[in-house]
Amino acid sequence: xxxxxxxxxxxxxxxxxLLLLALASIGLTLWVTWQxxxxxxxVNEAGRMRMQTWRLTSAVHAGTPxxxxxxxxxxxEDSLSVLRSGDASRPLFVPWDEQVRQRFSVVExxxxxxxxxxxxxxxLTVESSLRTAGDFVEAIDRFVxxxxxxxxxLTAILNLFQFAMMALAIGGAVIMLYTGYLYVxxxxxxxxxxxxxxxxxEFTTRIDVDTEDEFGQVAAGFNRxxxxxxxxxxxLESQVEAKTxxxxxxxxxxxxxxxxSAFLAQASSIEELARxxxxxxxxxxxxxxxxxxxxxxxxxxxxxxxxxxxPQDMLEEERTLLAGACACGNLQPESRTRVIPILSHDxxxxxxxxxxxxxxxxxxxxxxxxxxLGEFNLFFRSAVTLSADETELLDALASHLASALxxxxxxxxxxxxxxxxxxxxxxxxxxxxxxxSLIFLKIQVQLLRSASHKGQAAQMKxxxxxxxxxxxxxxxxxxxxxxxxxxxxxxxDIAQALQETLQKFQHQTGLPAHLxxxxxxxxxxPDVQVQVLHxxxxxxxxxxxxxxxxxxxxxxxxxxxxRFLVRDNGVGFDASxxxxxxxxxxxxxxxxxxxxxxxVEIVSGPGQGTTVTLTLPAHPVSRGRxxxxxxxxxxxxx
Numbered sequence: 001x002x003x004x005x006x007x008x009x010x011x012x013x014x015x016x017x018l019l020l021l022a023l024a025s026i027g028l029t030l031w032v033t034w035q036x037x038x039x040x041x042x043v044n045e046a047g048r049m050r051m052q053t054w055r056l057t058s059a060v061h062a063g064t065p066x067x068x069x070x071x072x073x074x075x076x077e078d079s080l081s082v083l084r085s086g087d088a089s090r091p092l093f094v095p096w097d098e099q100v101r102q103r104f105s106v107v108e109x110x111x112x113x114x115x116x117x118x119x120x121x122x123x124l125t126v127e128s129s130l131r132t133a134g135d136f137v138e139a140i141d142r143f144v145x146x147x148x149x150x151x152x153x154l155t156a157i158l159n160l161f162q163f164a165m166m167a168l169a170i171g172g173a174v175i176m177l178y179t180g181y182l183y184v185x186x187x188x189x190x191x192x193x194x195x196x197x198x199x200x201x202e203f204t205t206r207i208d209v210d211t212e213d214e215f216g217q218v219a220a221g222f223n224r225x226x227x228x229x230x231x232x233x234x235x236l237e238s239q240v241e242a243k244t245x246x247x248x249x250x251x252x253x254x255x256x257x258x259x260x261s262a263f264l265a266q267a268s269s270i271e272e273l274a275r276x277x278x279x280x281x282x283x284x285x286x287x288x289x290x291x292x293x294x295x296x297x298x299x300x301x302x303x304x305x306x307x308x309x310x311p312q313d314m315l316e317e318e319r320t321l322l323a324g325a326c327a328c329g330n331l332q333p334e335s336r337t338r339v340i341p342i343l344s345h346d347x348x349x350x351x352x353x354x355x356x357x358x359x360x361x362x363x364x365x366x367x368x369x370x371x372x373l374g375e376f377n378l379f380f381r382s383a384v385t386l387s388a389d390e391t392e393l394l395d396a397l398a399s400h401l402a403s404a405l406x407x408x409x410x411x412x413x414x415x416x417x418x419x420x421x422x423x424x425x426x427x428x429x430x431x432x433x434x435x436x437s438l439i440f441l442k443i444q445v446q447l448l449r450s451a452s453h454k455g456q457a458a459q460m461k462x463x464x465x466x467x468x469x470x471x472x473x474x475x476x477x478x479x480x481x482x483x484x485x486x487x488x489x490x491x492x493d494i495a496q497a498l499q500e501t502l503q504k505f506q507h508q509t510g511l512p513a514h515l516x517x518x519x520x521x522x523x524x525x526p527d528v529q530v531q532v533l534h535x536x537x538x539x540x541x542x543x544x545x546x547x548x549x550x551x552x553x554x555x556x557x558x559x560x561x562x563r564f565l566v567r568d569n570g571v572g573f574d575a576s577x578x579x580x581x582x583x584x585x586x587x588x589x590x591x592x593x594x595x596x597x598x599x600v601e602i603v604s605g606p607g608q609g610t611t612v613t614l615t616l617p618a619h620p621v622s623r624g625r626x627x628x629x630x631x632x633x634x635x636x637x638x
Contacts, residue, residue, distance in 0.1 A: 010213065014179050018172045025165045032158040034091065039151040041092035045079055046144045049107075050137050052076045053114075057133040060118050073115060080111065095150040103143035110136045187215035194222055203230035253393045256284045260397055264404035273408065274306035277401055278376065282308045285390070287378035288358065292401070293321065293328065294366075294374040302328070302374065310379075311356050326353075328363065328377050335372075337364045337391050337398075339384060353379060360384045364394045368402040376401070437474040441467060473545070494529050495556065501533060502554060505540050513540075513552040521558035528620045531596045532564060535589045539566040539612040542586075547571060547610060564614040572604045589614075596620045 056072050064072075083104065086093030094100060114136050117129075190207050197205040205226055207219040260280050267273035274292045282290035289309040293302040302321045321328060340361045342353045353361060362378040376398065386394070444466045451459035495517050502513040524532065536554065543549055547570025555565040586602060589612070593600045597617045604610035 008214075010183055011179065014175060018168075018175065021168055022165075022172075025161060025168060029158065029161045029165070032154050032161065035095055035154050036151055036158065038086065038091045038093040039095045039147055039154070041087075041090050042083055042094045043144055043147055043151075045083055045092060046140055046147070049076060049079050049083075050140050052079065053133055053137050053140070056114075056118055057129055061129065069118065073118065076111070076115075080108065094147060095154065097146075097150055100143070100146045100150060103139070103146045106139045107136075107143050110139050183213070183215070187211075187219065191215075191218065191222060194226070198226055198229065203233050249389065253389060256280075257393065257396055257400075260284075261400050264400055267404065267408070270405060270408055271306065273401075273404055275308070277397075278306045278308040281376065281394075281397060282378060285362075285378055285394075287362070288381050289379040290376065291318075291328070291379075292374070292376045294405075295372065305374075314353075314356065328361065328375070335363075335365050337362070337386070337394050339386055341383070357381050362386065362394070364398050366398045366402045368399075368406055373402055373405070434474055434478065437470055441470045441474070444470060494524055494532065497529065497533055498536070498554060498556065501537060501540070502552075505544070505552070509544050511543075511549060511552055513554065515554050515556070517556040517558070519558035521560065521562055524562065524616075524620065528596050528616070531592050532562075532598075532614065532616070535592045535598075535600065535614050536564055536566060538589045538592070542612075543568045543570065543610070546573075549609065560618050562616040562620075566612045567609065569609045572606050572608045572610050574606060575602050575604045 052072065052075060056069070056076065059069055059072055082092060083094055094104070114132065117132070194205050194207045203226055206223050209216050209219045209223070260277065263276050263280065264273060267276060278290040278292050281287075289307070289311070291307040291310055292305045294305050295302050300322070304315070304319050304321070307315060318326070318328070340363055342358050342361060358379045358381055360380040360383055362380070362384065364376050364378075365372060366374045366376065444463050448460055448463035448467065451457075451463060495515070498515055502515055505511070506513050540552070543552055543566070547568045549568035549570030551569050553565075553567045555567070557563040557565075586600070589600050593614060597620055599615050601613040601615070602610065603613070
């Protein structure tokens with residue numbers, strides 16, 4: 001039979017019952033204690049009455065004045081009045097019962113007789129008076145004795161209540177312990193045992209629910225949980241097995257993707273990349289053959305870059321395939337990875353794949369940034385279907401192949417651009433230095449020929465001197481160009497390259513040169529360092545050619561905006577005027593500085609030397625030729 005009351009209601013009822021019993025016992029004990037205190041005070045007051053009786057007897061026989069005697073009598077009557085009506089403030093009250101009332105009535109009647117005798121004078125002899133007073137005191141003693149008997153009964157009742165309260169406390173403790181065990185400890189123990197069994201794998205464990213209280217609700221919830229775990233556990237092994245197979249398949253696909261990606265990153269040529277890709281993908285998908293085809297810009301022809309296990313006769317026929325001539329090479333811009341069933345060659349003779357026994361071909365488009373570049377095909381001698389995971393893997397592999405091919409082509413174009421840029425740099429250097437020197441020498445040769453025809457010896461000597469000077473300067477320019485082209489930079493610090501440049505400058509000119517580096521800043525990119533060195537070398541070249549200096553200082557100030565200063569103590573020049581030779585050098589420096597977004601400032605004056613300042617932007621970048629890839633030439637791939 002189930003108990004419908006909740007645990008809190010059960011505990012509340014038991015606690016309230018015990019509380020009511022305790023309050024009743026405490027109230028009854030307080031009442032008995034109050035009666036005992038009042039009776040004790042009454043006994044004390046009756047004892048005073050005995051003392052007052054003897055005192056009045058003595059006062060009468062001693063002839064005490066009437067007022068004093070009246071006062072003593074009044075005190076005695078006050079004591080009787082207090083005993084009769086009680087005094088709650090003390091507290092004092094007589095525990096009245098039948099015997100106490102009788103004894104008190106005797107005392108009052110005797111008092112009336114005794115009072116009359118004391119007021120009228122000693123009509124009796126001393127012995128008679130003492131005998132009468134003794135009788136009166138004896139009556140008071142009997143009254144006190146009756147009160148004490150009543151108080152002894154109350155004391156017995158109080159002791160009984162105390163024992164009852166002790167028994168109540170023990171019983172309450174037992175009841176609370178039993179209640180706690182019955183309603184709390186026992187249900188918790190059953191729950192703990194049930195949990196232990198569930199932890200051990202016994203999902204059929206159930207707990208008997210015989211109450212509807214909180215523990216009953218918890219037990220019902222435990223049973224529902226155990227039932228759910230049991231139902232889940234029954235199909236867990238199959239689910240784990242299926243999940244394990246799925247995870248293993250995912251691991252194999254990820255491993256394959258990683259292996260192919262690593263190979264694509266290491267391939268050094270397009271032929272090696274395409275051939276290795278075809279082999280790996282065919283092995284991964286367990287295909288009978290594989291081929292990688294690339295389309296031209298108009299998507300009219302498909303060139304077979306590489307194949308694996310492909311029949312030789314078909315390889316020669318399909319090396320270049322027209323778009324739409326076969327199931328392969330028939331892609332649309334929105335085409336996706338698909339499985340194409342190959343029909344019998346008797347029905348469609350143009351399908352050469354059917355002749356060699358292929359039944360299915362998988363066509364995977366190769367795209368880069370929504371641009372269709374080609375496709376790779378997998379050939380099977382049986383019917384095949386692709387899962388969503390396999391389709392996703394093939395698409396990812398195709399994307400990696402497209403990126404790798406474009407990277408190789410971009411690297412080739414970048415190398416070609418670098419060679420072209422280097423040739424342009426050499427041509428510009430030759431044009432800005434040696435070419436102009438040769439033009440100057442050509443003019444001097446013409447002047448020498450003219451002076452020779454005219455027999456002008458002085459002009460001939462001057463022309464020869466100019467030719468000699470020009471040749472020496474040309475040789476120096478050639479050597480300087482060789483120094484420029486051999487310059488190498490340090491990607492961590494440009495100071496070492498500057499030191500080497502100054503050492504070469506000192507060796508060529510014999511001029512002392514000093515380098516100062518201060519501040520902190522991020523390292524400059526290598527291409528920016530090269531342009532900075534070329535600007536500084538051009539400034540040093542101008543010092544060698546035109547300054548007539550005896551000291552050169554190069555100062556580097558690192559920071560967010562790097563600054564380079566080349567300062568000499570030469571003859572200087574008027575920077576506001578154009579000088580043919582120095583103007584060419586300044587033009588070269590400004591062109592190089594503009595290539596990295598920097599600016600060149602030249603401060604000079606006649607007889608004041610020259611200072612060239614190169615200031616870089618916060619984030620300098622070389623503005624070299626872009627190597628973006630826009631297409632793939634079939635001829636370069638073949």
